[in-house]
Amino acid sequence: MSGDPILSVRDLHVRFALASGEVHAVRGVDLDVQAGETVAIVGESGSGKSQTAMAAMGLLASNGKAAGRILYRGEDLLKLGPRRLDRIRGDRITMIFQEPMTSLDPLYRIGRQIAEPMIHHRGLGARAARARAIELLRLVRMPHPERRIDAYPHELSGGQRQRVMIAMALANDPDILIADEPTTALDVTIQAQILELLKDLQARLGMAIVFITHDLGIVRRFADRVCVMRAGEVVETGRVEPIFADPKAAYTKMLLAAEPTGRKNPVPPGAPILLEARNLAVSFHIPAGWFGRSAFELKAVDRVTLALRQGQTIGIVGESGSGKSTLGRALLRLMESEGTIRFEGRDLRSIDLRRNPEIRRELQIVFQDPYGSLSPRLTVGQIVTEGLLVHEPGLSRAERDRRAIAALEEVRLDPAMRDRYPHEFSGGQRQRIAIARTMILKPRVVVLDEPTSALDRSVQKEIVDLLRELQRVHDLSYLFISHDLAVVRALADDVIVMRNGRVVEHGPADDIFEHPRDGYTRALLSAAFGGWAGGEEPEMRSDVSTAMDL
């Protein structure tokens, strides 16, 4: 440690006044940031890591109050009036946010938005600010900065928007850049590029970075020091290597162990094929005119062939827009497609599933969003048994209740909670409810569409374990759709890597993870596991940038 810290947080408390009482979100946090270093604040949702940063920036919600001290070069940010604070934020301390899609004003060109803080803090004229904005866009490696400066945010991809945010953050040469989960909303290959960019800019410009994240992989690759938070408190802090090598706090150990582990038992060689697709294709017609003239055809799924055996899990991996979710839906006949789909040898496309509900019952799906996919106006018991009303209308109320209890027990939820409503449950519990709703129908094939993506790592691990257990007990076949390679590795027998609707690689999970052949698969793997999961340095950096045509 050298010299005085540039930012020091002392005994910070953040409280929110709610109708139901007070929430004490941050409880006595101490934190020091030295000039030029990278400090990671790591924790799961609700740990208070973001609110710590929001308090420093004066951005707490109107019902939030911060107490304690946040000293920037000796000045207490919490005591500054709005004008004095406005002189520091956006100039000496800047911030980038988790939501690249919404953090820029949709109504103004990005050039104007990058220029605004410069005009404001540095008194630059419009022309000078524009020239500097172009320079900054070049610095954050935006392609064609002279043209892109006049783009609106919606004309840019998520990664590009985050680059614009970074350009804005660097405009006034800040001392500290606070990055609040800046890559969480981005695909893994884009995430790797943004992280690399931040690292490079820090080396060149010398600002300190406070990096807020839930992702330990990023911490390990990126930070000098780490501060682990849980329930508003710092549980462990120190240099990154010793903490990763020898964590002291039980919670840190748990976080480090929360990476999904274990492998699925292989399928017996003679297992019958349940679901089979040949040259499955889904295309969307993007209309140009009012009268349905088709401007062009988007091939969301382009001639995919696969065969799912009883008890097998096929992992479908790809980034957003790769067509993996569309494939899952088309396989279950939830959307129209071309090609053949066979379920137990019968041509699924020629069967009217409304007339044959018993087939529908055997093909089920679990969705990504545990918040949006449960009706808020039904009790958990009603949600779980809703499918039975359709598929076994003759059941008595008592019998349905008995099944609900069994289903909830099977997903390790207390059946006594079946009279409550979804909003009373956490994300992980809701996903268990969604799984119980599926399992009560005794399906044979389940499409799992990113069921763990919205969850914290430690909760993910539990859901992965649960899914494996259910599969073993009921001999289920899974189609597991995910962008999260660590989870896929823990669950899948076979892996299909998709990109732009096409299969780029298909094979047994071990082969794909150990010896990826395709360049894009390699880029995905190195971006996801970086230098730490497999213990090897990412070697595919150049490949990452060529693989993604930004």
Place this chain on the structure above:
Amino acid sequence: MLRYVLRRMGSAVPTLFIIITVSFFLMRIAPGGPFNLERPLEAKVMENLNRIYNLDKPLWQQYLLYLRNLARGDLGPSFVYRDFSVGDLFANGLPVSIQIGAAALLLALLVGTALGAFAALRQNSPLDYLVVGVATFGITIPPFVVAPILSLVFGVMLGWLPAGGWGNGALANKVLPVITLALPQIAIVARLIRGATIEALRSDHVRTARAYGLPTRVVVVVHALRAAVLPVVSYLGPAAAALLTGSIVVETIFGIPGIGRYFVQAALNRDYTLVMGTVVVVSIFVVLFNLLVDLLYAVLDPRVRYD
């Protein structure tokens, strides 16, 4: 953009055609006719009238005749105001209704936006509740209550303004009708702006603007209010069409020679051509203002582009 405008104009033609057709036959299904008066006319007179106005021809011929005249811009003669053609009636009344309606709309936008933004910036304070309360009141009180009260207080009791009449379009005569028409619109605009501003102030990009130390004035006016205006713009289309084509209540109570009165009078009198004329004029206004609003929306929000 020009192509879009032309296409929208083009698609308005079948819309108008359907509206005209449906109204034409609906009107004829209604019992009675323009010459069924309380004291029945002599059969010979009736026959002559029917012949002059082509009412003796089969309905489909009358319909085709109407369409042919309409295509030439001829709305036909009024059956009840015998000395005027429907075109004359509108030429006299429409400018009056438009003047009153446009003034009311402008007033509503200015005052409503100011009140809404004022309330949003003081969300959940007594002043906010006051604005919301008054706005709700403004929406619930119907104009046929507001109009006589205003007329009574400012016209009769205080004597500041004329209690009614058009006075050849003197400014003083327009004040009370404009206010009566504007009041509920002010309330609606204020509520829309308030809600949208509150939402915009909580949005991520406003948080960004604050995080970058921009002054409150810039944050509110540049980044929050522009977004908040968008829902009002959508509301503006139907509102403008309704206001500019006059209001039966306001025109009747204040004795203003606009076209609002024709809606009801023409229908009651079975003045077939006047009813059809009103339908045509109002439809054109609705189509036109919805198009204008869509274009304005595209100017304000770059995410919306018509190509």
